[in-house]
Amino acid sequence: MSALANHAFAKMNGIGNEIVVLDLRDVKHVVTPDEARAVASRVPYDQLMVLQPPRLDGTEAFIRIYNNDGSESGACGNGMRCVVRRLFEATGQAAATFETRAGLLNCWQGPAPDLYTVDMGVPKFAWQDIPLAEEFRDTRYIELQIGPIDAPILHSPSVVNMGNPHAVFWVDDINAYDLERFGPLLENHPIFPERANITLAHIVDRDHITMRTWERGAGLTRACGSAACATAVAAARLKRANRIVQMTLPGGELTIEWRERDDHVLMTGTATFEFEGRFEPQLFASVA
Numbered sequence: 001m002s003a004l005a006n007h008a009f010a011k012m013n014g015i016g017n018e019i020v021v022l023d024l025r026d027v028k029h030v031v032t033p034d035e036a037r038a039v040a041s042r043v044p045y046d047q048l049m050v051l052q053p054p055r056l057d058g059t060e061a062f063i064r065i066y067n068n069d070g071s072e073s074g075a076c077g078n079g080m081r082c083v084v085r086r087l088f089e090a091t092g093q094a095a096a097t098f099e100t101r102a103g104l105l106n107c108w109q110g111p112a113p114d115l116y117t118v119d120m121g122v123p124k125f126a127w128q129d130i131p132l133a134e135e136f137r138d139t140r141y142i143e144l145q146i147g148p149i150d151a152p153i154l155h156s157p158s159v160v161n162m163g164n165p166h167a168v169f170w171v172d173d174i175n176a177y178d179l180e181r182f183g184p185l186l187e188n189h190p191i192f193p194e195r196a197n198i199t200l201a202h203i204v205d206r207d208h209i210t211m212r213t214w215e216r217g218a219g220l221t222r223a224c225g226s227a228a229c230a231t232a233v234a235a236a237r238l239k240r241a242n243r244i245v246q247m248t249l250p251g252g253e254l255t256i257e258w259r260e261r262d263d264h265v266l267m268t269g270t271a272t273f274e275f276e277g278r279f280e281p282q283l284f285a286s287v288a
């Protein structure tokens, strides 16, 4: 029987990014892609955040992050705020450190009781680190376009690795494009050997950016925290925005600071608890 049978989970969201938090610190089990997809069929989510027993002193847990197609990601900013809220409410802590595939993440209570801040680490810009399939010296804009060659619909994205790969297309109107149609084409474009999260962003002014994202492995979401970080950083690199910006996503607001002193990206926003449940054993009857 699957270790997930009868196990408790929490359904949460991070400004509309649908998150399931599964605390497996009591069980030695690594969720398989099949199990992750079975969970998505029971509780639809964008990301499944699994807490595994800590591997390093001083950390609360090793976090594995699954997209609803069963693939794994190195980062999920909105999901981290959900994990953090759950931990802080259970223990009364106001700060914690977690380990993910992308490294250590420090998290703390934000400037108001309902706000949580995640230190998403240092962004990477080298083409090999995004990763891209071919060399680009300057990743502030790369040569990539869709649509007719002489009248491209979307072109010249900025690319950033925030623990996961992101491409950001700068547009005047983020709602003027059929992201559901272009998203999968760009996510799976051969230039991105590990696929990519695809964002449309509009710089309103130096302190404010609006955006929406087609997520690798999850599709259209109401919010993607790591994409908000990637977008804020990319806009600052282009000298088109300040290092502290307000981000408006379809599901809500995030504040992103690309900290001057060490280039760490701090993401602050809310996290919402919805309900708790337990997985029926038959959910995993036919999965590997």
Ligand SMILES: N[C@H](CCC[C@H](N)C(=O)O)C(=O)O
Binding pocket: 017, 046, 047, 067, 072, 073, 074, 075, 076, 077, 078, 079, 164, 165, 197, 215, 216, 217, 218, 221, 223, 224, 225, 226, 227
């Ligand atoms: N929603 C997440 C990001 C998920 C990224 C995932 N789709 C991938 O990189 O495969 C966030 O708030 O950062």
